[in-house]
């Protein structure tokens with residue numbers, strides 16, 4: 001699904017076949033989860049293939065690496081250029097791009113000097129599908145920001161996400177919604193969360209969540225459309241008074257949520273401001289427009 005015999009990946013300065021690349025068994029990322037990564041999308045736009053917000057993603061990769069004491073040898077600009085080359089080599093236009101910075105041999109709990117960079121790309125549909133999602137309140141909380149750097153995209157953090165999604169699916173839901181350590185709503189396992197009430201959008205402030213690049217794009221679009229966005233802490237109970245809700249993330253894009261636990265969002269998605277945001281997001285990424293877009 002992710003690669004075939006012809007797939008090329010970028011690995012430590014070379015473009016090599018995915019099927020021929022290998023990693024050492026004593027690498028610190030595999031044993032302890034110390035590695036950082038990104039999830040990026042490119043789109044087939046009228047101006048050619050364009051990576052959406054490449055700089056923001058590669059700047060965040062640098063931020064994540066720094067927080068984890070990982071020395072990343074490539075600049076954000078270099079990584080962007082490499083990614084365009086990789087897309088070309090694989091004939092990919094609409095693609096999901098996965099840069100991963102993983103570490104070499106080190107079985108101690110100390111920073112690793114040997115740093116590897118791999119970039120992979122494949123065609124991937126909407127991560128959470130096209131249907132309105134059934135979401136459950138997770139019994140898991142997001143990691144405590146005093147235990148790790150929650151704003152860094154670290155490999156090991158995703159064990160929490162896997163537990164939450166697995167629990168939700170095992171109970172017949174599509175996805176989970178997690179609280180922070182104070183019991184306020186934080187985010188999904190791989191996406192940020194917004195709800196809509198009386199036309200306004202509400203989302204958790206930074207501090208206990210990943211600072212999503214799509215979340216930021218939602219802010220930009222909402223501003224252009226004159227839709228108010230409120231960043232504030234809120235409890236799960238408050239969602240039961242909302243008109244609509246959605247997840248947003250690079251892989252998920254803007255994904256409508258139809259139901260939270262037993263509560264069915266009452267407003268027709270087509271009539272919500274959230275739906276306008278969804279449409280504008282789609283338009284923005286597929287035309288590579290950043291500002292002053294009007295429907």
Ligand code: PMP
Nearest residue numbers: 190191192210212213214249250
């Ligand atoms: N939260 C988590 C935990 C995520 O894994 C992601 C996906 N990177 C997001 C939010 C959304 O971030 P972005 O919009 O930058 O993809």
